[in-house]
Amino acid sequence: MRIRTFEDYQEQYKKSVDDPEGFWGEVAQEFEWKKPWTKVLDWNFEEPNVKWFVGGKLNITENTLDRHVRERPNQPAIVWEPNEKEDESVTITYKVLHERVSRFANVLKGHGVEKSDRICIYMPMIPELAIAVLACARIGAIHSVVFGGFSAKSIADRVNDANCKMIITTDGAFRGQKKIPMKETVDDALIGCPTVEKVIVATRTRTPISMIKGRDYWWEEEVKKVSADCPATEMDSEDPLFILYTSGSTGKPKGVVHTCGGYMVYSTYSFQNVFQYDPGDVYFCTADIGWITGHSYIIYGPLAAGATSIMFEGVPTYPDAGRFWDIVERHKVNIFYTAPTAIRSLMGFGKEFWENKDLSSLKVLGSVGEPINEEAWHWYNDNIGKGNCTICDSWWQTETGGIMISPLANITPTKPTFATLPLPGVQPELVDEKGEVIEGNGVNGNLVIKFPWPSIIRTTWGDHDRCKQVYFSTYKHKYFTGDGCMRDEDGYYRITGRVDDVINVSGHRIGTAEVEDALNSHTGVVESAVVGYPHDIKGQGIFAYIIMESQVHEEDLMKRDILATVTRIIGPIAKPDQILFVSGLPKTRSGKIMRRILRKIAEGDVSSLGDTSTLLDPSVVEEIKEKAGL
Numbered sequence: 345m346r347i348r349t350f351e352d353y354q355e356q357y358k359k360s361v362d363d364p365e366g367f368w369g370e371v372a373q374e375f376e377w378k379k380p381w382t383k384v385l386d387w388n389f390e391e392p393n394v395k396w397f398v399g400g401k402l403n404i405t406e407n408t409l410d411r412h413v414r415e416r417p418n419q420p421a422i423v424w425e426p427n428e429k430e431d432e433s434v435t436i437t438y439k440v441l442h443e444r445v446s447r448f449a450n451v452l453k454g455h456g457v458e459k460s461d462r463i464c465i466y467m468p469m470i471p472e473l474a475i476a477v478l479a480c481a482r483i484g485a486i487h488s489v490v491f492g493g494f495s496a497k498s499i500a501d502r503v504n505d506a507n508c509k510m511i512i513t514t515d516g517a518f519r520g521q522k523k524i525p526m527k528e529t530v531d532d533a534l535i536g537c538p539t540v541e542k543v544i545v546a547t548r549t550r551t552p553i554s555m556i557k558g559r560d561y562w563w564e565e566e567v568k569k570v571s572a573d574c575p576a577t578e579m580d581s582e583d584p585l586f587i588l589y590t591s592g593s594t595g596k597p598k599g600v601v602h603t604c605g606g607y608m609v610y611s612t613y614s615f616q617n618v619f620q621y622d623p624g625d626v627y628f629c630t631a632d633i634g635w636i637t638g639h640s641y642i643i644y645g646p647l648a649a650g651a652t653s654i655m656f657e658g659v660p661t662y663p664d665a666g667r668f669w670d671i672v673e674r675h676k677v678n679i680f681y682t683a684p685t686a687i688r689s690l691m692g693f694g695k696e697f698w699e700n701k702d703l704s705s706l707k708v709l710g711s712v713g714e715p716i717n718e719e720a721w722h723w724y725n726d727n728i729g730k731g732n733c734t735i736c737d738s739w740w741q742t743e744t745g746g747i748m749i750s751p752l753a754n755i756t757p758t759k760p761t762f763a764t765l766p767l768p769g770v771q772p773e774l775v776d777e778k779g780e781v782i783e784g785n786g787v788n789g790n791l792v793i794k795f796p797w798p799s800i801i802r803t804t805w806g807d808h809d810r811c812k813q814v815y816f817s818t819y820k821h822k823y824f825t826g827d828g829c830m831r832d833e834d835g836y837y838r839i840t841g842r843v844d845d846v847i848n849v850s851g852h853r854i855g856t857a858e859v860e861d862a863l864n865s866h867t868g869v870v871e872s873a874v875v876g877y878p879h880d881i882k883g884q885g886i887f888a889y890i891i892m893e894s895q896v897h898e899e900d901l902m903k904r905d906i907l908a909t910v911t912r913i914i915g916p917i918a919k920p921d922q923i924l925f926v927s928g929l930p931k932t933r934s935g936k937i938m939r940r941i942l943r944k945i946a947e948g949d950v951s952s953l954g955d956t957s958t959l960l961d962p963s964v965v966e967e968i969k970e971k972a973g974l
């Protein structure tokens with residue numbers, strides 16, 4: 345299933361479109377199934393109802409663990425890099441991981457967890473998090489990982505949405521200089537979570553915490569009581585594997601459901617091909633397992649491929665802004681995958697943090713989560729990749745389960761800020777507001793996918809109608825991504841931001857990302873966020889929130905300079921009508937700007953800012969409101 349050349353890619357792509365069942369049937373052969381499927385694909389996008397590898401039986405952990413225990417037992421599966429730079433990293437081989445997962449799966453069983461029970465996992469980035477995830481999968485329990493930075497209320501909302509039976513957590517967490525309570529936050533959440541019967545607590549910080557008899561149990565004690573042998577439960581291809589809530593950039597998070605067979609096939613296929621993983625490569629994805637990137641590309645994809653996956657507990661700026669590069673140097677990382685928000689934050693620090701580090705092991709650099717602006721792309725390419733690494737700007741979503749549009753490392757010719765071409769099996773289309781397909785190249789539109797791929801969202805937990813409404817109703821017979829997109833003269837795709845973020849200025853469609861790119865290239869601008877607002881003459885006007893390196897003394901003059909830069913780069917049409925200098929932007933805990941809040945403020949309406957529970961720092965909103973005079 346490994347693509348080696350651009351011709352291979354074109355051939356595989358063609359086959360995947362002409363004969364999707366034949367294509368994916370062949371890819372799926374490379375996995376271990378307990379029972380083969382009877383039909384590769386059954387689908388309609390009306391209900392929607394999509395089934396891949398119909399009737400097939402498997403357990404994903406036999407593919408991520410047992411298979412490798414036979415073939416490469418002593419190869420590191422997970423290398424854990426702790427928060428403190430001085431602390432030794434921990435290497436867990438496939439054999440040891442298999443044992444630890446089996447043991448913990450037996451603990452779950454002993455506490456009454458059965459197939460299809462929902463289990464909430466609220467943990468920092470320690471090996472026990474990956475072990476808990478895989479232990480659920482081992483026995484067919486559905487994991488719902490909640491990012492370890494969320495509040496008690498956010499945990500409770502998610503636990504109740506899925507009626508979780510158990511929460512797995514730790515006493516506390518280390519994040520940079522901070523020590524963060526975990527069990528205490530879970531205790532607060534539990535006040536409003538009637539379905540939770542048991543809590544298992546792994547030790548990390550040894551913070552004093554309350555432990556209630558008959559409900560709360562220590563991980564370390566429990567694993568001593570059980571055997572290290574746990575047969576993998578037979579799962580149907582279409583049994584749910586996990587629920588994961590979207591990051592909430594655009595509204596109330598949705599409980600996206602992925603199933604066992606298709607998700608396994610696609611996360612692994614995309615991992616191997618996008619990053620061109622070769623046996624022995626060391627791979628480091630900086631995402632948190634609380635997000636889909638961590639699910640698909642720290643745990644499932646890499647482990648099914650038999651890779652060595654680095655798991656990092658800390659933050660990119662602790663003890664200093666060179667931490668990622670220290671890890672790359674220390675572990676001789678070959679493939680590195682991060683987010684534009686991290687790149688932008690590290691760019692601001694001096695050369696001394698990367699210049700003298702040995703980054704020569706790197707072959708591939710990935711980016712995901714947002715459009716990567718041109719400046720960040722070049723910084724990443726020049727300073728980290730030294731011009732020798734493919735930048736895989738990978739576009740995908742929680743709902744897609746795996747990477748959809750991305751360069752294949754060293755195969756697809758890249759272009760800054762372009763996610764380039766779809767992976768085999770992915771059939772993108774651009775449509776206009778009315779749903780008419782926009783043919784040809786050099787065009788802009790809304791990005792839809794017209795045919796299922798194996799890891800497409802199956803439902804939103806407990807509310808299938810929401811799934812239908814959000815993704816399958818805007819355009820008939822198509823999966824709607826919610827993202828705006830441009831296809832250039834070469835047929836390359838560039839994501840221009842959320843559809844809501846495409847601003848229509850006097851009839852011209854302008855992507856917010858494009859304007860932000862231009863703003864960010866102005867000297868002294870650290871970051872910017874652009875939104876549209878109602879404008880009497882133009883229909884929509886452009887409102888820019890800008891963070892400057894240092895305080896602006898002559899605001900008017902600075903604004904005029906900035907407008908001149910935008911005019912030079914895009915043209916006068918893209919000049920913001922209003923600029924507001926701010927010291928921070930409202931970001932979700934996954935680092936994305938919550939533009940709907942900025943939109944409300946630009947409209948002058950702060951009465952209903954909606955769900956802000958996924959914001960990292962709500963006080964930013966107050967400051968911006970004040971600056972805007974609201």
Ligand code: ATP
Pocket residue numbers: 590591592593594595596597598636711712713714715716737738739740741742743763825826827839841842934936
């Ligand atoms: P919600 O759906 O709750 O609003 P979210 O969309 O931020 O949250 P995710 O599934 O984590 O939740 O993010 C997917 C979105 O991230 C995509 O729809 C797209 O807007 C953006 N994105 C991801 N990767 C890229 C990329 N390489 N280039 C541009 N945008 C990207």
Ligand code: MG
Pocket residue numbers: 590594741826
């Ligand atoms: Mg989304």
